[in-house]
Amino acid sequence: QVRLQEWGAGLLKPSETLSLTCAVFGESVSGYSWTWIRQPPGRGLEWIGEINHSGRATYNPSLKSRVTISVDTSKNQFSLKLYSVTAADTAVYSCARDFTYWGQGTLVTVSS
Amino acid sequence: DIQMTQSPPSLSASVGDRVTIACRASQSISTYLNWYQQKPGKAPKLLIYTASTLQSGVPSSFSGSGSETHFTLTISSLRPEDFATYYCQQTYTTPRTFGQGTTVEIK
Numbered sequence: 001q002v003r004l005q006e007w008g009a010g011l012l013k014p015s016e017t018l019s020l021t022c023a024v025f026g027e028s029v030s031g032y033s034w035t036w037i038r039q040p041p042g043r044g045l046e047w048i049g050e051i052n053h054s055g056r057a058t059y060n061p062s063l064k065s066r067v068t069i070s071v072d073t074s075k076n077q078f079s080l081k082l083y084s085v086t087a088a089d090t091a092v093y094s095c096a097r098d099f100t101y102w103g104q105g106t107l108v109t110v111s112s
Numbered sequence: 113d114i115q116m117t118q119s120p121p122s123l124s125a126s127v128g129d130r131v132t133i134a135c136r137a138s139q140s141i142s143t144y145l146n147w148y149q150q151k152p153g154k155a156p157k158l159l160i161y162t163a164s165t166l167q168s169g170v171p172s173s174f175s176g177s178g179s180e181t182h183f184t185l186t187i188s189s190l191r192p193e194d195f196a197t198y199y200c201q202q203t204y205t206t207p208r209t210f211g212q213g214t215t216v217e218i219k
Contacts, residue, residue, distance in 0.1 A: 050206075
């Protein structure tokens with residue numbers, strides 16, 4: 001059974017870097033595509049980006065050059081970094097495999 | 113970006129009702145269309161992929177249809193556990209955009 005679990009800092013100040021990790025259980029990160037999605041409180045879903053089995057990452061242009069997704073095969077996990085955060089980045093951040101398996105999501109709040 | 117537009121934004125229905133939710137893409141996406149169900153505080157659950165393929169474990173009361181730019185999700189007979197928010201998503205290209213959601217409420 002595939003299971004994903006996110007963790008990282010839940011409270012950030014404006015201009016800081018959001019850093020989240022998604023641990024993968026029951027499946028190797030060396031296969032499939034691994035995705036980050038976010039959902040601001042009370043709003044819809046936004047695709048942040050994904051990284052495929054070859055390590056090639058694709059990002060949402062709306063986040064411009066603020067985002068990096070990487071994979072650590074030795075730890076069987078993948079990570080998200082979002083730089084220079086603002087209050088608009090406050091959201092529940094979720095990781096997923098092929099949109100089939102999702103983590104439970106973690107709330108990240110940006111506030112001064 | 114491909115824009116995904118769902119209608120209606122919300123609807124009220126009773127247990128046993130047949131419900132249809134529409135999703136329109138701003139350009140052709142073939143059948144690269146997913147449907148999700150989301151309940152408060154939970155991650156979205158994949159219901160249907162490639163427009164009409166039922167994900168394993170999803171009740172047969174759910175069905176999807178459509179291609180190119182027009183798609184529908186149908187719940188043939190609403191059960192109490194089906195009251196939730198439903199999203200469509202295109203996976204034809206990146207960014208992989210979602211509809212704004214349709215909330216199915218109890219009448």
